Amino acid sequence: MAASDRRAELLEAAIRVMARDGVAKATTRAVVTEADMTLGAFHYCFESRAQLLELVTETLTERYVAEVRGLFAPHKDIRDSVLDSLHAFWKGFEANPGEHQISYELTQYALRNPGFEDVAGKQYEIFLRAFAGLLELAADNAGIEWTEPVPVLARYVHSTIDGLNMTWLVDRNTADSQAALALLADHLLLHARPRAV
Numbered sequence: 173m174a175a176s177d178r179r180a181e182l183l184e185a186a187i188r189v190m191a192r193d194g195v196a197k198a199t200t201r202a203v204v205t206e207a208d209m210t211l212g213a214f215h216y217c218f219e220s221r222a223q224l225l226e227l228v229t230e231t232l233t234e235r236y237v238a239e240v241r242g243l244f245a246p247h248k249d250i251r252d253s254v255l256d257s258l259h260a261f262w263k264g265f266e267a268n269p270g271e272h273q274i275s276y277e278l279t280q281y282a283l284r285n286p287g288f289e290d291v292a293g294k295q296y297e298i299f300l301r302a303f304a305g306l307l308e309l310a311a312d313n314a315g316i317e318w319t320e321p322v323p324v325l326a327r328y329v330h331s332t333i334d335g336l337n338m339t340w341l342v343d344r345n346t347a348d349s350q351a352a353l354a355l356l357a358d359h360l361l362l363h364a365r366p367r368a369v
Contacts, residue, residue, distance in 0.1 A: 179217040246313035253310035
């Protein structure tokens, strides 16, 4: 097996272990057992467990963001664009709740364990960059500009969706969650104006 294939299989094995048993129990031994490989194979592919956790986080986050980009269709109407973006994120979330639960566990694990701080930082950096890109794309297609800095709006959108995601993981109330997304879209539009020519 090529090194890249072995690495990819170990990543997917780690995701399966985390989804089933939680992040704390995804030891190197548990991961190689899941992948039917040796500890030597793990150490050949990864410098450390920290690197594995970082790559799992990046893999899950990039997978989610790529799916959203594929679903997002920009419109001339800014509200439709914003709602499209928010609903695309939500659709991806509901399709893979287990992976998102891993993401939250990874964030908490990284924040509580010295040496893992970068894992959480990179995860949120990817999400904030994705939201900023979608806000800019929506604005360009609708011919508007945001009255607040895009990084601030991206943080606001991400924070709201993060809270909705966690609440949904607890109560599975899709209808209220989608209604809250519509409120978020309406509030965002209070910070939009026609672009100056």
